[in-house]
Structure formats: structure tokens, C-alpha cells
Amino acid sequence: MSTYSIALIGGDGIGPEILREGKKVMDAAAEVTGITWNWKDYPYGAEHWLKYRKGEPTLMREEEMAELGTHDAIYFGSVGDPRVPESVGQAGALLWMRFYFDQYINLRPAKLLRGVESPLKGKKPHDINIYMIRENSEDFYIGLGARFTGNKSSETMELKRKLYKARFKVDVDVEPAGDFAYQIGVVTEKASERVLRYGFELAKKKKMTRVTVVHKANVLTKVYGLWIEKAEQVGKDYPGIALDFAIADATTMWLVRRPEHFQVIVAPNLFGDILSDLAAATVGGLGFAPGGNINPDRKAGVSMFEPISGSAPKYKGLNKANPIAQILAGKLMLEHLGEDRAAELVEQATEDVLEAGKVRTFDIGGKSTCSDMGDAIAERLLQLKP
Numbered sequence: 096m097s098t099y100s101i102a103l104i105g106g107d108g109i110g111p112e113i114l115r116e117g118k119k120v121m122d123a124a125a126e127v128t129g130i131t132w133n134w135k136d137y138p139y140g141a142e143h144w145l146k147y148r149k150g151e152p153t154l155m156r157e158e159e160m161a162e163l164g165t166h167d168a169i170y171f172g173s174v175g176d177p178r179v180p181e182s183v184g185q186a187g188a189l190l191w192m193r194f195y196f197d198q199y200i201n202l203r204p205a206k207l208l209r210g211v212e213s214p215l216k217g218k219k220p221h222d223i224n225i226y227m228i229r230e231n232s233e234d235f236y237i238g239l240g241a242r243f244t245g246n247k248s249s250e251t252m253e254l255k256r257k258l259y260k261a262r263f264k265v266d267v268d269v270e271p272a273g274d275f276a277y278q279i280g281v282v283t284e285k286a287s288e289r290v291l292r293y294g295f296e297l298a299k300k301k302k303m304t305r306v307t308v309v310h311k312a313n314v315l316t317k318v319y320g321l322w323i324e325k326a327e328q329v330g331k332d333y334p335g336i337a338l339d340f341a342i343a344d345a346t347t348m349w350l351v352r353r354p355e356h357f358q359v360i361v362a363p364n365l366f367g368d369i370l371s372d373l374a375a376a377t378v379g380g381l382g383f384a385p386g387g388n389i390n391p392d393r394k395a396g397v398s399m400f401e402p403i404s405g406s407a408p409k410y411k412g413l414n415k416a417n418p419i420a421q422i423l424a425g426k427l428m429l430e431h432l433g434e435d436r437a438a439e440l441v442e443q444a445t446e447d448v449l450e451a452g453k454v455r456t457f458d459i460g461g462k463s464t465c466s467d468m469g470d471a472i473a474e475r476l477l478q479l480k481p
């Protein structure tokens with residue numbers, strides 16, 4: 096049976112407590128299916144930074160990032176703490192990890208589970224079942240741009256990715272002088288093709304019939320013009336799957352009015368960020384929203400699995416948060432490792448507990464603790480057949 100080496104990063108806020116429950120359920124899944132986990136804990140987060148890294152722009156150092164890459168996957172809680180500049184946990188850990196390991200897929204499924212009520216009227220379990228795929232390496236997330244005061248600016252900016260390197264030289268002359276800012280968004284053929292193809296392949300694997308490609312090519316004609324052209328090209332290789340285009344603003348409306356329409360969604364980075372929170376809300380909120388930052392080629396880069404909720408510092412240490420997003424992130428990790436049966440069991444145990452309704456955390460109107468929920472799901476999993 097397979098053995099996997101996993102890096103655990105609890106991080107900040109509720110991160111460590113929900114990750115503990117995630118690990119508990121992963122251990123139960125291992126017991127049932129016979130896989131073995133080798134867990135290794137890493138201390139990266141606010142406390143560690145304040146003690147040992149204060150003033151540095153990143154949460155960990157490059158050699159430490161590289162070491163994370165020696166594992167089969169990273170199981171991540173969350174980062175973000177009011178005592179540490181936001182950019183340290185974001186650009187200096189989360190986004191850095193995505194780019195460093197070329198985790199070009201951000202898979203954020205939104206499924207209405209048995210036992211969970213949608214805020215949208217009349218939805219039954221699985222009526223909403225969306226594989227949201229967010230491009231995770233470029234678009235408006237590349238961090239290039241400038242801000243200046245006056246009437247002149249001259250910048251040379253480098254963009255380094257595993258796929259390509261680009262240099263931008265931007266000279267601005269502006270009249271009259273004043274505060275000025277610009278930010279560059281990049282879309283490339285190669286990065287678009289690979290994420291779009293992933294979307295179609297996932298649709299095929301999950302026996303879905305439609306891939307919706309989100310854009311705003313009517314206004315951002317250059318970047319999303321290229322994006323929809325690539326979608327058309329890739330779509331031709333999948334004659335059995337309908338290619339459906341949706342403009343980003345209209346997509347928000349349709350996600351609320353008719354979420355059943357959506358099967359697989361492929362969105363550029365920034366729209367994907369926004370739409371994945373919205374999709375999460377339709378299936379019970381961020382407590383049910385897992386994410387995988389995935390490099391499908393396990394040899395080329397390690398992947399990272401996390402709840403998309405953030406660290407919720409005000410709930411830190413209260414044993415109150417809903418650990419289900421973390422547990423479902425573990426399900427995505429199992430799928431990535433090729434352990435599809437174990438992944439199914441995790442979801443089934445989670446749904447069984449939710450449907451039984453005895454254990455409910457505060458976000459879904461109950462009084463159970465974070466660890467009650469982890470215990471109940473792990474216990475239920477141990478009763479299931481491999």
C-alpha cells in the first residue's frame with residue numbers, strides 16, 4: 096500500500112485547530128483504506144515570523160520553501176494575523192507558493208452536501224455541484240505595476256514563471272501631475288491552454304457535459320480576447336463537451352439565479368477568486384469551501400490543499416470553527432494522490448454526519464465544537480467499507 100509524505104502547516108488563526116481535525120479524518124481514511132501518512136509539521140505562521148523572521152517580506156525562506164517541495168503534498172490551514180503585515184502571508188507565502196511550485200490550477204469545488212441548507216430557495220442536495228477552476232499563475236495576480244506622484248514614471252519589471260520569462264519597460268508621461276497607479280495583467284497562450292485543458296479533462300473524468308469559460312473580453316479585449324480564443328481551440332478537442340462562454344458579471348447573477356446550470360467553470364485568476372467565494376456561499380458558506388493549488392505533474396511541483404476561508408483570527412483558539420472545508424481539502428489531496436476511493440469515503444462520512452444532524456457547528460446553527468465535528472466524521476469513516 097502507498098505511503099505519502101505530507102507537510103502540515105497549521106499557520107494562524109483557526110488554521111491549527113481545523114487542520115488538526117483534517118488530519119484526524121485523513122488518519123481515519125488511512126486506517127480504512129490501508130494507506131500510510133508520514134506527517135511532518137512546519138511552524139510557518141505569525142508566531143514564528145514574529146520570533147525569527149521579523150522584518151522579512153516572506154513567511155519562510157527560500158530554502159524552507161524548497162524543502163516543502165520534497166513532500167508528496169502540503170496540507171495547509173491558513174495564514175493571516177493582525178500582528179503581521181498582510182503582504183507577508185499573502186505575497187510572501189500563499190501567492191509565492193502558487194508561483195514557486197507552479198500550482199497553476201486552483202480547484203475549488205462547490206457542492207451542496209446532504210444535510211446542508213443553501214441560502215438559495217428550494218435547492219436539494221447535489222443540485223449545486225460545480226467544479227470551479229481558477230487559473231492560478233497569471234492574469235492580474237502577477238504583482239506588476241507602479242504607483243507614483245508627479246508626471247513621469249519609468250519602470251522595468253520582470254515576470255518569471257516556470258513557463259516563460261517576460262520583461263516590461265513602462266514609461267508614463269502624464270499631464271497634469273498627480274497620484275497615478277497602474278497594474279499589469281498578463282494572459283499567455285501556454286498558461287491558458289493548460290488550465291482550459293485541465294477543465295475539459297476534469298469534465299470528462301467526472302462525466303460532465305459542459306465547461307463554462309468565464310471572461311470579460313468585451314472590455315478587457317486583449318487579455319481575455321486571447322483567453323477565449325484558446326478556449327475555442329482547446330474545446331475543439333472535446334466534441335462531447337459543450338463549451339459555454341459567460342461574461343464575469345453575468346456569471347455572478349446566474350450563480351445565484353440558476354446554479355444548476357454550472358458543471359465545470361474555468362475562470363481567469365481574479366474572476367476565479369471572486370466567483371469561488373460566491374459559489375461557496377451557495378453551498379453553505381466558507382465552512383464548506385475547500386481548495387487545491389495544484390500542479391497536476393507531481394514531479395514538477397508539489398501541490399497544496401487548504402480551506403479557502405482564511406484564518407478568521409477572532410475565532411482563534413475557541414474550538415468553534417467548522418473544520419469541514421479543511422476536511423474536504425483533504426479529500427482533494429487524496430484525489431490528487433490518486434486515492435479516489437479514500438476521497439469518496441471522506442465525502443460520504445462528512446455527508447452522513449451532516450445529514451444525521453446531531454453534530455453541527457455554529458455556522459450552521461449548532462453548538463458543536465470544531466473537534467466534535469472532526470471526531471464525528473472520523474468515527475463515521477471508520478464504519479465505512481473500503
Ligand code: IPM
Pocket residue numbers: 185186189190368403
Ligand atoms: C484566496 C485568497 C487569496 C487570493 C489572498 C489571500 C491573496 O483570497 O486564496 O482566494 O486572492 O488568491
Ligand code: MN
Pocket residue numbers: 368369372
Ligand atoms: Mn479569495
